[in-house]
Amino acid sequence: MLRTSRFIPYLYLTPAALLLAFTFGYPLIAIFDFSTRRIRGASGPFIGLENYRQVLNDSVFHQAVAHNAHLLLAVPILLASGLLLAILLYERPRWWPLYRTILFLPYMLAVPLVGIVLSNMLQRNGIVNEMLRAIGLNMLALDWIGSAGLALWSVMGVIIWREMGFGMMLFLARLQSLNEEVTEAARIDGANWWQRVLFVTIPQLRGVIEFYVVISVITMLAWVFSYVYVMTRGGPGNATIVIEMYLYNFAFRNALPGIASAVAVILFLLTLGLTIPLFRLRAQAAEEDRA
Amino acid sequence: MKARGLTSRRQFLKLTGSSFSLLALAACAPTQQAPQQPSTQQPTAPTAAEASPAPSGVELRMSWWGEQEAPGLENWLKESIALFEQQTGHQVTPTLQDTSVVISEFQTASAANSAPDIQYFWNGIYHMESVWLGYVEPLNGLIPDDLLKASNATVLSVFGGKQYRLGWYAVPMMWVYNKEMFDKAGLNADQPPKTWDEFIAACDKLKASGVIPVVGGLKDGPWGEWYLGHSLTQNLDSPGEAIDLFVGTRDWRDPQHWEPWAKLEELWKAGYMNDDMNSIDLYPGIDLFGAGKGAITQIVGPLVPRMQSLLGADTVGAMVMPAFGQGNMAGKPIADTQGLGISSQSQHKQVAAEFLIFLHQPERVNALWEQVKQLPADSTWDGSVIADPLLKQIWQEWMHGDNVPYISNLMPTLFWTDAMFVNSQKIIAGEYTGEQAGQNAHDVTQKWVEQNPDMAEKYKQWAAEMKL
Structure with a gap:
């Protein structure tokens, strides 16, 4: 029987884990960090939850959320x-x-x-x-x-x-x-x-219906930017402003990546909040089927 | 059995794993050249070392825009680069940018310390924000003062007494009108309306003659920006007063400041504009004029020759937006220029400046006119070579007469997206009155100041310096 150190499997996993951490983890952490700063160029002073306050008090953001809900x-x-x-x-x-x-x-x-x-x-x-x-x-x-x-x-x-x-x-x-x-x-x-x-x-x-519903909900919340940008x-x-368009305006036109990051975090949490219950329902149904 | 001389599967996996680990660690490790932190301080003046003779064989990177509005510019630039390379031994690599990334790409590249040496800049806030971030080098000391002045970069390119942009080609902003339609409506085509009352009377006659008096397309936004650029000047005495409005020192709810939108509402409600304004973009709106479907439109200088080719050189006339206000800037032609600047991160500022100076040599400036038919920004250029009477008029009156800068270039982008864009479209959609547009402009201004307290301070300093 082959005997290896119990650390060897982790060593093999390390490169992939590092790559994943770098490609997914780092941007996520950076976005959370950016959302608490007034970013100018590559960085900026820490301002706590001020960006979130401004976004949540902005009537244009409210309209964007309502339009995504409409979609x-x-x-x-x-x-x-x-x-x-x-x-x-x-x-x-x-x-x-x-x-x-x-x-x-x-x-x-x-x-x-x-x-x-x-x-x-x-x-x-x-x-x-x-x-x-x-x-x-x-x-x-x-x-x-x-x-x-x-x-x-x-x-x-x-x-x-x-x-x-x-x-x-x-x-x-x-x-x-x-x-x-x-x-x-x-x-x-x-x-x-x-x-x-x-x-x-x-x-x-x-x-497949449950899968399609989840995908479509994500599409309506976070994948409609290109339609809106090109059409209106x-x-x-x-x-017709939607959350992604609001985010784009702050990230690329208004040069306020801090506010754009706060919107990205809100959008991420919103999508997560809607899709997790859907996945849970699906898992529950699968359990029932097996029973 | 293990084959001698070959790597076993375990060894191979170990080797691969270790290599990936090393690669990943190397990728995460700081690079030799740490990214430069953006500075809110102004870049320092060129040092003596920078002013010393430039090294030979330097490679410059240049990001530019302009082919989109001035077809033929790319060939002219390529020829200029070839000549420059031949004369100096330096190399210039140009990259034509998409309209949507001209500003963001430069700022992102600067934040990553990889900005091009030479960058195309629109006037006003479109480059001044980068100046305030410390990404743009002042040109004073790198480029002779007389050329800085002659390039007509306008006061919108100056901050703290330093000029950051060198004008390249002229962008006079105007209204054009169809002389044949004026004749048909019984109007004097050689005397376009100068006051608002005359203009309304002209629109009445044009409408009665069966043509749409004013055509445009608002869906993508710039038509509204141009309109505000022409009309907001009417009750202002200087560009600095426009900044006062954009930072909230003056109040948009004051009737004289929402009057531009009230005038738009008046035109729309009277049926003087095309009914599909909100569903077509800027250029299809201008094309309605070119197709002979409307009598008047807003335009920029580089597009005038195209309208002449479509309608006939003698059919197109140029006019200033009729005056309704009492400000010093009312009824005056608007002059703007597109321009180029030098990144503060460039290692070869002297050579970059040398190239910009080269582009302004008389032979190159003449070639810009001969090859591209664009009016050069240089006031030293001999405009007598212009044979076309309309272009000559534009050169004399718009670029070298009693003109004013294009104050929409002072508009913060949040104002562009949330106030200018929204107000103009909502007025056309019948959702806003001029007064409601003023209230929205006020609210957006307050929001912008709250989100950008640091930029608002810079703006105020800029406004204090800015005189006509």
Whole structure:
């Protein structure tokens, strides 16, 4: 039997642990440190929780949080549409591989490209409104991205349009790995299509659905910057500003990395606060399944 | 069986593990050259050693911007570098920067002690913040005083009696109008409106003739910045008074200071502007003018030749924003220049200065006009070579007449994002009145001062020095 010192495994782990600590741990510690300083250039004086106080008292930050919360409305829409499309494709209608490709295509396109093209189309005198006017629907030819009341909904629509393909592919991949005998048995037992979907198929997708919800929640909280930046720059006014955009403004435009770091910490804690319960629920459900 | 001469799996893993540990430790260890802490003190004047003859074969790094607004500048710069290298034996490596990183990249590089020797700088606060961080070298003593003055860097490049930027090419800020549309509306195309009342009367006639009087695009923000640059001057006597507003010494809630936004509201509510202002960007807004869809727009000098090529050289006229205020700066043309400066971290400041001086040699300045069709910043340049009457007018009246600096360059970025950007868009969206815009500007100013007490002090010092 091979005898080694009990420290040897730790020695082998050391390089990877150091690399991880350097690439993930150091930035995290640095951000926490920065968030307590008035940073000018590379460092600055310690000011305690002043940056946090300023952020939490800032009405623009409140608006940004509200807009991120608004975008969470997209999660159930993404989930329902992704599931529906995956289940329909799973029925293998004629040309289904082509439909799958077409539906997945938006997800393959770069966000800036999608944002630029769609924001041009959605301008007040853009192609969407021109088409609406051409068919006599003038009352629907609205200022989709130039009006404060509509802009956030328009951004959300574009996010849903692009991100939907990812959910669809995820669910379709899981569906294709399911044991078809279970569905077949339900069919023989007299279950109609809706009953098979609701009581046989969807329960088997539970794990991937939970995963997708977590990913989508994180996306709506911390991955929508590029859509907003390209489509509206946070405007009109502050109608579409989100937490990431607020953070970006302080980090790169207002030259206040201390405040940007405080926002990053808040965003990190917010995301953690929302995703940990979701992961716990998932773990709990897995326990129940095993029991 | 262990093969003789080959490393065993255990030995290999040990070796790899040790190597990674050493590499990781080496990466974490301080480098030989410790990063320089940013200093809030002003950089010192060049020492005697720096003023001594420069070494040969120096390699300079230059980060620049400008091709985006002045197409052809890159070729001119490459040619200038080749000539400089040929004459001096030094090397210059240029890097064209993206618009969004011109300021942040220099500050980040400076914080990491790896700033380029020569950096492109926009005027005013866009480089002054870096000056206050100690990242920019004063040019006095490195570059002859007469060239510093002739480069028209404006008072916005001066702090503590030192100049930090050398003007490169001219950026006169103006309104342009379509003479044919003026004629069609029964207006005198050779006498554009000078007062606000005349302007409103002209807009009425233009609208009645079936054209949009004023066109622009607000979605990305700079149109609002330009508008404020033209209109905020109206009730101010000096650029220092604008700083007073930005640091809260003067009050935005005073009606004379929110009047610019009230005038914007007036134009919008009267239907004198394109209805898609909030959903299109700056350049598509200007393109509406170029496409003959609007009678008047705001513009910068480098874009005028493009409008002339689209509409015809005789169709485009230049005007100053009609005056509504009583300040000394009201109704005057705005002159600005894009410029270059030297990093305080450069090891070769003398050579960098030599290169900047080279760019201002008469032959290079002439080439800037001949090749790029950009008006040079140098007041020593012989403007009589300009054949085009409009460009000649701009050169004479905007750059060398009784002009004022572009005071939007004094705006803190928080004011840009949270006040200027928000106010102009909310007025167009019908959510704000001019007075509400003033209240928001006041609130944002208070927030900025609270977040930047150190910068606010520098601003106040700057304002006290700044005279027209």
